[in-house]
Amino acid sequence: MTLCENCHAPTPDHELVHYGSMDSFRRLCLRCVNEDMAERCGVDFEHVKFEPISMTDEAGAKHEFHFATRLLGDIASVEAFELIDGSPGGYQFQVIDDAQADLWGLMAKLIERIRGALSVSYLRERRGALHIEGLSVGGQVTSGLDDDGYPSPVLVIDGREISWEDFGRMLSAFEGWQFKLEFVDRSEPL
Numbered sequence: 001m002t003l004c005e006n007c008h009a010p011t012p013d014h015e016l017v018h019y020g021s022m023d024s025f026r027r028l029c030l031r032c033v034n035e036d037m038a039e040r041c042g043v044d045f046e047h048v049k050f051e052p053i054s055m056t057d058e059a060g061a062k063h064e065f066h067f068a069t070r071l072l073g074d075i076a077s078v079e080a081f082e083l084i085d086g087s088p089g090g091y092q093f094q095v096i097d098d099a100q101a102d103l104w105g106l107m108a109k110l111i112e113r114i115r116g117a118l119s120v121s122y123l124r125e126r127r128g129a130l131h132i133e134g135l136s137v138g139g140q141v142t143s144g145l146d147d148d149g150y151p152s153p154v155l156v157i158d159g160r161e162i163s164w165e166d167f168g169r170m171l172s173a174f175e176g177w178q179f180k181l182e183f184v185d186r187s188e189p190l
């Protein structure tokens with residue numbers, strides 16, 4: 001926990017925003033950032049802080065989702081994410097709407113999105129290794145470091161981080177097959 005430099009509310013690090021310009025920034029909580037943004041943009045926006053909730057996936061594993069409400073100019077965004085070692089990771093979702101939209105309605109949409117994603121799993125463990133269960137696979141592209149410390153794409157599939165190398169190994173089960181790859185904005189359902 002760190003104190004917000006404006007309202008002094010104790011704030012978990014993943015909810016702190018480095019806010020300001022290059023040479024003068026402050027570490028503020030999301031509420032203070034959103035209130036400042038609303039004032040600058042002349043938008044009527046009321047911040048809502050959603051408490052974490054726990055949901056169970058298709059395989060019975062529990063996932064704790066944290067939420068971040070952000071005002072981005074004339075757009076309101078609510079993000080859901082898990083925490084891995086205190087940082088956002090695992091399953092991540094976002095829904096967006098106009099700044100004036102009802103945030104509780106946006107939250108309901110987000111929960112529905114999460115529920116839909118948790119009801120599907122693309123990977124199965126067999127003989128100690130993960131395999132692609134069916135003929136399609138979906139998730140999110142993030143980044144990490146490879147074994148030599150170089151930046152490398154990392155995929156989050158079923159809420160698990162899968163290294164580029166491990167994903168390559170899973171693909172080898174489909175040698176000789178064709179494939180197609182489609183990218184979808186993170187605010188849209190897969």
Ligand SMILES: [Zn+2]
Pocket residue numbers: 004005006007008009028029030031032033
């Ligand atoms: Zn604050």
